[in-house]
Amino acid sequence: MPESSQTIAETVSAVADGHLDSRQWVEHCLERVRNNEALGSWSFIDEARALARADQMDRIRKDGSALGSLHGCPIGVKDIIEVKAMPHGCGSPLMGQVSDQNAVLVDALEAAGAIILGKTETTEFAFLNPARTKNPHSQEYSPGGSSAGSAAAVASGDVPVAIGSQTNGSVIRPASYCGVYAMKPSAGIIPRIGVFEQSPTLDQMGLFATSLEDLALVTDALSIHDSRDPHSIAAPRPSCFQGACSEPPMDPNFAILTLPYSKLQSRACTEGFRELADTLEGQVEVLEAPPMFEELIRAQRIIHMTEAHHAFDRLGFVGSSDLSRILAKMLEEGKTFAQNEYEEALEIKASAGSFFQSFFEDFDAILSPSASGEAPLLSEGHTGNPIFCTVWTLAGLPTLNLPIMQGENGLPIGLQMVGRQRDDARLLRTARWFMTTLFDEGEA
């Protein structure tokens, strides 16, 4: 059985050396999945397929054939990502047909030797209507959304890593609520072919794990170019694992932005940030966010709703009685923006891109809350506010959730660290420095 403190790279190396069978690793995870069933993290599990694939990975090892960076590693993927022969649920009764092909990122995982255990629960079409998943830290609370199942599956130790997606705050927020590491790489690093489309301009992939190094290892495996995805970068990709394992040439510089929506922060979150600013004295500047930020929030809304309406219209789902009221209302709203409003929103998005490009000449990373505070109660009927992620996602910046704070109810609160576009390796290096220097997390 892998030690829970082991990184994926360490466990893969135990598999490579024959100290652990991939089958044992998978069986261990499947047992955890069964024990954690009450959390509702998974929408579909295929035990037989996972075990057969584990045996195949073990045969490959015994055979002396090539091993992958994720050789034998069990993994979960959010149920808006297609996996051949698994139902494509998308958290909606409108879906559920069995996929006849893999998303490109699933092919990449399998080429690295990973083993897909199944699909993790998502909110309805990765929007706001909650999934059935519960927060592993306390089952009365929400795990957040939309990548609820992926966050909960990693937080409860079902799998060492799970894939999610983020159009607004759907990776970083649930990671914050569930107390796990998460990463949303720069837009265009991980191809989206085979993933349910909400908003082609904003949709981005992300992942959950228990260390920075694991996030980096899996991001590298997913970091491939597919020109069918208009955002996919036709250029070399940052080596994230190398970034997560290196020391910065000098101590990094941070910025804390006072955000126009800072008033939404809980007291614990605000205090945590005050302490952080003190601890980092000399290495952090606290700045007022430029007035543009309010405009960016509005531009995001216009792009997101307009493109979502368009996507659902193409599928013939607009007006369906099988949509939740909250989603139906969002799609209605998406119809209301004029073409020139939409185009102007895209221009505002582009200007944010240029703004941040020069901003990161002076700073290694921005520190921001991942969410307003602790997870909301399930009984509140929502998955929390994504606004602390909105601007970074809109600008396509790489972001991390670092699970370092705790709130009034003893639930986790994450710190969000934001880096320069396509400079994901530097962001990971900076985060490693941060965790080892401030929290003595050698393995972080």
Add this chain to the structure above:
Amino acid sequence: MPESSQTIAETVSAVADGHLDSRQWVEHCLERVRNNEALGSWSFIDEARALARADQMDRIRKDGSALGSLHGCPIGVKDIIEVKAMPHGCGSPLMGQVSDQNAVLVDALEAAGAIILGKTETTEFAFLNPARTKNPHSQEYSPGGSSAGSAAAVASGDVPVAIGSQTNGSVIRPASYCGVYAMKPSAGIIPRIGVFEQSPTLDQMGLFATSLEDLALVTDALSIHDSRDPHSIAAPRPSCFQGACSEPPMDPNFAILTLPYSKLQSRACTEGFRELADTLEGQVEVLEAPPMFEELIRAQRIIHMTEAHHAFDRLGFVGSSDLSRILAKMLEEGKTFAQNEYEEALEIKASAGSFFQSFFEDFDAILSPSASGEAPLLSEGHTGNPIFCTVWTLAGLPTLNLPIMQGENGLPIGLQMVGRQRDDARLLRTARWFMTTLFDEGEA
């Protein structure tokens, strides 16, 4: 300007260090292409696109962004491989439409930082009707086929590497005639989505370069999984570059098979093999090929012609007056095999797979001629006999051409080295041992 003795990895490292601009590298290659125009290696060149892309790669470097393993490296791809915004010629007047997407392998090259200069000439649909290309060693001679342009472009120094394909002997044979290194990796390593389909069972990708290390570097960049390609391997890939740079744990064991078609070999080729057997004394066994080999040649023909007929029928090309007579005849032949003959041929292919799997328990590699001897004269009107490649291609084994011999007319003759399926890294390691030990080729 890169030294001609430099490997791609060395030149890429000069680009990374700022000693050479990618633009200079591309300009140097474009000049060679212009100077070598008489060889007819290229069917299409897009200078402006290549230079713009070189500038982009240089900007990425100056910007401190991530560099790729082929950063700034000019490359040619055979004109049966789709490149967005380039005509898809396939060596036939029936084709020539401008592609609206990239083949998967082209995306992979661009993600590694490579720069596609253009498309290299192919025989008609990668069959036997000659391309306009001439042999760079002597222009009265054929460069071989079907990957004629790719072989000639590398042999004449236009580009350090070019991509080809092999359904029978279309990479190893032209490499032998043109005197360059070439590799056809194991079936299933390089995905074929976006490549003109001749025979889904037999089509395989390959490449030409001036050293083993270069072949390995580029193969690794192309070694990705795409489940849309039924042959693509959903498992980790060998690390070829590592293989090409390592020493074998002990001196390798070779087999030379006396082939049922050995009588086709030229005198120089036969003598070369006799010398080789002497030199390798104690490390080589000369064995009679099993009687199955004759059956394998026949099975290959049935599969190849049947599937080609099917592919052309789907395109509506069967019976077209725009097909050469030789291709029209092959397609006719493809109609003549009964379904049970075809199925039996597939079974024979499978049995060859098992035979070789156990064969390579005793041997590191098989040594075979790459072709019967030197290139034929252009005036003979054909591209040479692929039979020395047929069995290895049918079995999906990885093979190399090592340009080490010379024929009666002073033209190159290659040695073919064949390895175990999916054990491409070991084959490269064995070939490196062979070249350094026997030919003192330190950089090979």
